[in-house]
Amino acid sequence: MIKLRLTGGQHAALVNHLYPGDNKEAVALGLCSRSFTSEGHTLCLKEIHPIPHDKCFQREEDYVHWPTDMLKPLLEVAEKHNYAILKIHCHPGGGEFFSHIDTKSDRELFSGIHQWLDTNLPHVSCIMLPDGRIFGRAFDRDLNEQRIQQISVAGANIYQWHYQPVEGLNEALQARNLQAFGKGTMLMLSRMKIGVVGCSGTGSIVIEQLKRYGVGSFVLVDPDTIDFVNLNRIIGSTHSDAEMKVLKTSVMKREIEEVGFKTTITVYPSHISEANVVKDLADCDILFGCVDGAEGRHILNLISSCYLIPYFDLGVRLDADGVGGISGIYGTVHYIQPGGSSLLSRGAYSVGKLLAETTKRQNAEAYARNQYLAAVGESSPAVITVNMKAAATAVEDFLARIHPYRIIPNSEIDAIRIIFATSETTTVNYKDKSCEFFDKYVGIGDVKPLLRIDELGRD
16 A cells, blocks of 8 residues: 655645646656655655746646656655655646546656666656645556555545545444545544553543444554553453453453454553554554643654654643642643644643653652752543543544534634633634644655654664
């Protein structure tokens, strides 16, 4: 399987360039990083290089002739970093097909690209239709063609276009969901691979909702076992699970399987900082972070940035007054678009807290000796009703981005805050749409070490 991923900003830039309003074809080039899995090959768009309209030799409603010498600087970069070349043009008149002219020019172009780069890794040609939808094909060294099976856009709205046969829905099981969201959205959910990191309070409730929406595949990550203190809030956990210290991921797997939707489940009873965990999460279509600490949030934000994956982060805080009461209850759901603002730039965690947590996990003695490291909290009050509201808000936000139904445009909602004391729910729009730290990770794909974290490069 070959997949292509773009950010929302990249997709908007391509729409603006390819459809300037003159009803003529236009073309752009791109550099894509690569990510390899046992199931296939994912290309992450890293750079866009529009071919200026006035530099084209000819532009017509059904034809564009452009100077291919503009490709040379990109070939040099692709050779150095093992990138894929993307060529994308438009069909102003519509039509989901490659014309005979398209095929002839593509075969000439990609023959030259493969001669220059001399690998058998694919390079891709795509077409954008007037509604913004993209389809495409890949060429190997022998110019064998393979259709790109999935193209995704991680923007304020989340788009996924699939180009392969899929098993039909069990409409009897999904009748009420189909009434609400329609067959297209339910089919999209059935094809999705969703990663959930943290299977405790909010995580178990996120999983409970998503499994009943018929999500096709889960990657679940949590190193902990069920304890008696978890029984007040973890969906599906039992007294027997606590007695036997059953892994939280095992409980979630058991509960998903018992629903009977034939969901595929992969579990990792380990910390997110392991390379195999990162790689499987990098192959997910959507990420949900249900963790308390800074380190887990930071790694999830890195995966989102490097591999162009939409990321929903959940946070709940109950402040105890010390005498048996509660001074405040808050919940926040952040939506992170790769290439946009990050949890770090939004102040959801600090560098000091990140350093402290990483040091404590890797070297507890060093953490204990270092008086300058921030304190790492061990636990906080947690109750199911608060967790349920936060988890429902996160899943609603996710659904609104794949099936827009809100009055407010998704582009105006970056985070949702819940203040339980006043029953207020407010939305936040972060005007600063980028993060200086995470910008340099956007679309880098597989690098050594993974995520540019030294620990992930060790054998």
